[in-house]
Amino acid sequence: MSAHGRELARMVLDGHRQNSAGGVLFEGRDRVLDxxxxxxxxxxxxxxxxxxxxDVVGILGDNTPAWGLLDLALLENGCCSLPLPAFFSDRQLAHTLTASGCRLVIAADGDRIAGIAPSASVHARIVVAGESWTVFTIDDAAASPLPPGTAKITFTSGSTGAPKGVCLSATAMLRVARSLATAAxxxxxxxxxxxxxxxxxxxNIAGIYAPLLHGGTVVVPGAARVGMTxxxxxxxxxxLGAIEQTRATSLILVPATLRALMHASFPGDPRLRRLRFVAVGGAPVTPDAVEAARSAGWPLHVGYGLSECCSVLCLGTPSADRRGSVxxxxxxxxxxxxxxxxxxxxGSTFLGYLGEPPCTDEWVATGDLGTIDDDGYVFVHGRRKHVFVTAFGRNVNPxxxxxxxxxxxxxxxxxAFGEGxxxxxxxxxxxxxxxxxxxxxxxxxxxxxxxxYARVGDWMLADTPFTPANGCW
Structure with a gap:
C-alpha cells in the first residue's frame, strides 16, 4: 500500500515541478501555496x-487547499485515504468509519465527528494551510481487511442507506489522472x-491530480464561494461570480448545475471568456442541452464513468465528439x-468492495446498457438496475x-422517483x-x-391505493 501511494504523490508533485510556469499548486480564498x-x-x-x-485515515472538510494537502500527505506517508463526504447523513458517516476500520480522522468540523463517533478522542489540533483541523483517534476501530494495494477507499453516495466502499489502487488512480490530463x-x-x-x-482525481500532473493550479475557494450547499x-x-473572479479555465459540472448556470448566464457572457474545458457527467444529459450550452459559450464536453473503474472511462474532447455520445x-x-x-x-478496475473478497476479474460490468459505434464512440442507453440517478449525479434506490x-x-x-x-x-x-x-x-x-440527496422535495397524494386491480401494484 505505502509504496504505491507514495509513487502517486511523487508523480503528481514531480509532474507539477516539471511543467509548472508559476509554481502554484493550490489557490484558496485567501491563500496561495507554491x-x-x-x-x-x-x-x-x-x-x-x-x-x-x-492505517485508514479519514478527511472531513471543505474544498480548500488544506483538503488537497491532506490527501497528498496520506498517500505520501503510506496511509489509506478515506474521503468523507460532508453531505452524507450522520448515520452514513458512522457506517463509513466503522466499515472501513478507520483509526484516524482529520476533520475541519470536529464537532460532527465527536457526535457520530462517541469513541473518538482528540489526538491533536493542527494547522494546515492556515486552517484549524482536529485529529481524532478511534481506539476501538476494528481493522477491516483491505485488498492488497488499497490506497484510497471511496464510498458511493449510496443507492441505499449503507454506502459501499470501493477500494482503489494508486496505480489505477494515476492511469486515470494521466488520461484525463491529456484529454482535457x-x-x-x-x-x-x-x-x-x-x-x-x-x-478528487480530475480536479486535483490531473491538473497538477501537467503543471496547472487547483483553485479551491470553498463550497460556499462556488455556490454549493x-x-x-x-x-x-x-x-458564475467565482468563475470570473478566480479566472477559471476548467470545471466539472453535473447536469443540474449546468442547467442552473445556463439560466443564470447569457450567450457570450464575459464571465465565461477564460473557460477552455467544461466537463459534464454523473447523470444523463441530452444532446440538445449540450448543443444549447455550446451555443451559449460553454466549452462543454460529456464524460462517463463509475467509481468501480476509478471514475472516468470516456470523455468527449474538442477533436473527438459525436452528438449523443459520451x-x-x-x-x-x-x-x-x-x-x-x-x-x-x-483498464483501471477497482480492487474490490470493502468487506468482500478481492475483485479478480479483469472486466467490470458497469450496470449500464449501451452501444459502441464503428468509430469508438460510446452511447449509454440507461441503467440495468432499479436505481435512479438524480440531476446532481447521486445514485438512489427508490x-x-x-x-x-x-x-x-x-x-x-x-x-419514489427522481431520474434526472x-x-x-x-x-x-x-x-x-x-x-x-x-x-x-x-x-x-x-x-x-x-x-x-435522497430527501423527498415534492409529493402528491394518490387518488386511490395501489392495487393489482388498477394496475398499480
Missing amino acids: RTKVLQELRTLGSVLAPHLG QCDAQSRHLCVMPLATLLE GSSGFDAARC GRALPHVRLRVAADGGIEAA EWIEATLQESASIAQAV MHRCRAVLVPAAGCDADDVAAAVARANAQLPD
Missing part, C-alpha cells in the same frame, strides 16, 4: 501521519475551479458490450426512500384516517432520516 509551501506543509503533516503507516488539455496555464466536493472521486444546493449566480474511451480504458447489451470495462416513508403510520403506500431531477419526488397513499397534514409531517420525519 511548491516550497506545499513541501513544507507535507513535511509537517508527515510527522503526524508517520505512526499511521497502513491541462497545461501550466490551467486553473481548475473545484465546484463538486473534493470527497467525490471525480473531483450539501450535495444538491446550488447558487448559480455565486458560481465520447470515446480514454487511452487506458478498454470497453466492450456484452451479449445482453451491458457495457463492460477494463425502495430505500419508500421504506423510510412507510415507516410512518400515516403513509400506507409510497412510490433536482429533487426526489413521491406519490403517496395516506393511511386510513390520515389527511394531507399527517402525510406532510410524516414526509418531514422521513426526510430527517435521509441524506439531502
Whole structure:
C-alpha cells in the first residue's frame, strides 16, 4: 500500500515541478501555496501521519487547499485515504468509519465527528494551510481487511442507506489522472475551479491530480464561494461570480448545475471568456442541452464513468465528439458490450468492495446498457438496475426512500422517483384516517432520516391505493 501511494504523490508533485510556469499548486480564498509551501506543509503533516503507516485515515472538510494537502500527505506517508463526504447523513458517516476500520480522522468540523463517533478522542489540533483541523483517534476501530494495494477507499453516495466502499489502487488512480490530463488539455496555464466536493472521486482525481500532473493550479475557494450547499444546493449566480473572479479555465459540472448556470448566464457572457474545458457527467444529459450550452459559450464536453473503474472511462474532447455520445474511451480504458447489451470495462478496475473478497476479474460490468459505434464512440442507453440517478449525479434506490416513508403510520403506500431531477419526488397513499397534514409531517420525519440527496422535495397524494386491480401494484 505505502509504496504505491507514495509513487502517486511523487508523480503528481514531480509532474507539477516539471511543467509548472508559476509554481502554484493550490489557490484558496485567501491563500496561495507554491511548491516550497506545499513541501513544507507535507513535511509537517508527515510527522503526524508517520505512526499511521497502513492505517485508514479519514478527511472531513471543505474544498480548500488544506483538503488537497491532506490527501497528498496520506498517500505520501503510506496511509489509506478515506474521503468523507460532508453531505452524507450522520448515520452514513458512522457506517463509513466503522466499515472501513478507520483509526484516524482529520476533520475541519470536529464537532460532527465527536457526535457520530462517541469513541473518538482528540489526538491533536493542527494547522494546515492556515486552517484549524482536529485529529481524532478511534481506539476501538476494528481493522477491516483491505485488498492488497488499497490506497484510497471511496464510498458511493449510496443507492441505499449503507454506502459501499470501493477500494482503489494508486496505480489505477494515476492511469486515470494521466488520461484525463491529456484529454482535457491541462497545461501550466490551467486553473481548475473545484465546484463538486473534493470527497467525490471525480473531483478528487480530475480536479486535483490531473491538473497538477501537467503543471496547472487547483483553485479551491470553498463550497460556499462556488455556490454549493450539501450535495444538491446550488447558487448559480455565486458560481458564475467565482468563475470570473478566480479566472477559471476548467470545471466539472453535473447536469443540474449546468442547467442552473445556463439560466443564470447569457450567450457570450464575459464571465465565461477564460473557460477552455467544461466537463459534464454523473447523470444523463441530452444532446440538445449540450448543443444549447455550446451555443451559449460553454466549452462543454460529456464524460462517463463509475467509481468501480476509478471514475472516468470516456470523455468527449474538442477533436473527438459525436452528438449523443459520451465520447470515446480514454487511452487506458478498454470497453466492450456484452451479449445482453451491458457495457463492460477494463483498464483501471477497482480492487474490490470493502468487506468482500478481492475483485479478480479483469472486466467490470458497469450496470449500464449501451452501444459502441464503428468509430469508438460510446452511447449509454440507461441503467440495468432499479436505481435512479438524480440531476446532481447521486445514485438512489427508490425502495430505500419508500421504506423510510412507510415507516410512518400515516403513509400506507409510497412510490419514489427522481431520474434526472433536482429533487426526489413521491406519490403517496395516506393511511386510513390520515389527511394531507399527517402525510406532510410524516414526509418531514422521513426526510430527517435521509441524506439531502435522497430527501423527498415534492409529493402528491394518490387518488386511490395501489392495487393489482388498477394496475398499480
